[in-house]
Amino acid sequence: MPIRKRERKKMKNGYVYEVYINYYDNGIKNRYSKSGFRTWKDAKNHEAMIYAKLEKKGNVQKKCKKTFDQVYQEFLEIGCGNYQENTVTSTKNIYNTFLHKEIGNKLITTFNYAFLQNYFNSKSKQGLATNKNIKKAINRILDFSVKLGYIETNPINLVSVKGIDTTRNENKVISDNDFQLIIKRLSEKETFKYMTYRIALIIGYYTGLRVSEVLGLEKEDIDFQNNTISVKRKLVYKGLRKQDFYTTQQMKSKKSHAVIPLALPLKQELQKWFRINPYEKIICDENGYYINPNTMGQDIKAITNKEGIHFHFHMLRHTFSTKLVLGNVDIKTTQELMRHSNFNTTMSLYTHINDEHKQEVINEIFSK
Known part of the structure; x- marks a missing residue:
């Protein structure tokens, strides 16, 4: 259903309402969500406004306030089904070892070229193979973010990755x-x-x-x-x-x-x-x-x-x-x-x- 309850301990009644809408933009499935509505009526009014925008423009322009950690969790829940088991496991290992503590609390909307390039520049003394695997993990999550409309484009392919090459070619x-x-x-x-x-x-x-x-x-x-x-x-x-x-x-x-x-x-x-x-x-x-x-x-x-x-x-x-x-x-x-x-x-x-x-x-x- 487009409207659902979500637990919120700080609220007097213990919950808030969330508007949750799936839609297609140019054949790509997207999702819009907004939480924090105190009453079902408020959520219903917001839902009607979003549907009106969808009918008029075909998509919803929204400012995503989710962190990389939050998007990663959504990726594990609904976005990794097309990946092989070993790829998902590799992504989890990279995320838990590096990404969670280094950039997990950053807003997903800050993941532009400059941010990502600076991040990888700071890791230039790390192994090249490790950095390449980190880039692949970020790419999967950012691709997922684009599909959901959290960000417009994925800039990871513009980023150059350096590091210590320990391979013996x-x-x-x-x-x-x-x-x-x-x-x-x-x-x-x-x-x-x-x-x-x-x-x-x-x-x-x-x-x-x-x-x-x-x-x-x-x-x-x-x-x-x-x-x-x-x-x-x-x-x-x-x-x-x-x-x-x-x-x-x-x-x-x-x-x-x-x-x-x-x-x-x-x-x-x-x-x-x-x-x-x-x-x-x-x-x-x-x-x-x-x-x-x-x-x-x-x-x-x-x-x-x-x-x-x-x-x-x-x-x-x-x-x-x-x-x-x-x-x-x-x-x-x-x-x-x-x-x-x-x-x-x-x-x-x-x-x-x-x-x-x-x-x-x-x-x-x-x-x-």
């Missing part, structure tokens, strides 16, 4: 020798846990799947007769306890759902693993439960650090894409195998890898 691809050494060290452990880690890395190496996709695979997804793998679910784990992990078919994009080829070396490895692993989950612990990718990463890092190898799971995806590009696989096929939803992503990949390869060739020639 030179090691985004793992060499065959380093990969085989990691596999060898995992094999030497001779426990179910490390055998599981081993098969997870081998799957990532031969498919380029993301870690959440690898950990969500089940035996029914592997078709040994037609040599294919059905990628149709991923593990949801961020912000959850291990016993609460679950899989979802809501993938990163529509292109993420795909049937991809099963490479012969991977087929042989999986056939051997299926005889050892009694569970339907391909990647699981000795009791058949999902494994924590963070724990897996830490355990593998303990091994790679001893060998002096820089490694994280996503490097397997970079390695897979690099092998496709340098193997002269055509762009369309590469896009399908990488399951990129945007062709430009694949084109950027080709440009980046080829430029790096040219640099390596020049350096090799003139270092002799």
Whole structure:
């Protein structure tokens, strides 16, 4: 209903009335709300005035007095339904760690270019990757604010973000020798846990799947007769306890759902693993439960650090894409195998890898 009661302890009767109206502006759903009316009649009169404005202009011009904290809470209630679980969890973590205490009490209407640029300038000594994630979180909330009519535009794309770049770009691809050494060290452990880690890395190496996709695979997804793998679910784990992990078919994009080829070396490895692993989950612990990718990463890092190898799971995806590009696989096929939803992503990949390869060739020639 357009008018509803809201608890207000300071009021003599313990409540006030709020006008709450949903409307569409150029096909975009918006919401108008105003609270503080002492009587139902006052709220009804205000409602009539707003409807008159809507009929005349098609939208309502209003001065929003809500803080970033308040809009964030509304975002969690009604605005995050189209985002993946991991994205929502990431937004919550960023908000609780940084945004709530730093800018949560600021009015949403103050979030213009100057305010946001000054905010990120003050964080220039922080990690670049962290700042980029903060920018993404703010972007989601400001986009939501625009839809509700709290602000007219979202200026976040105008803002430049700086910070300390701690990534090691030179090691985004793992060499065959380093990969085989990691596999060898995992094999030497001779426990179910490390055998599981081993098969997870081998799957990532031969498919380029993301870690959440690898950990969500089940035996029914592997078709040994037609040599294919059905990628149709991923593990949801961020912000959850291990016993609460679950899989979802809501993938990163529509292109993420795909049937991809099963490479012969991977087929042989999986056939051997299926005889050892009694569970339907391909990647699981000795009791058949999902494994924590963070724990897996830490355990593998303990091994790679001893060998002096820089490694994280996503490097397997970079390695897979690099092998496709340098193997002269055509762009369309590469896009399908990488399951990129945007062709430009694949084109950027080709440009980046080829430029790096040219640099390596020049350096090799003139270092002799």
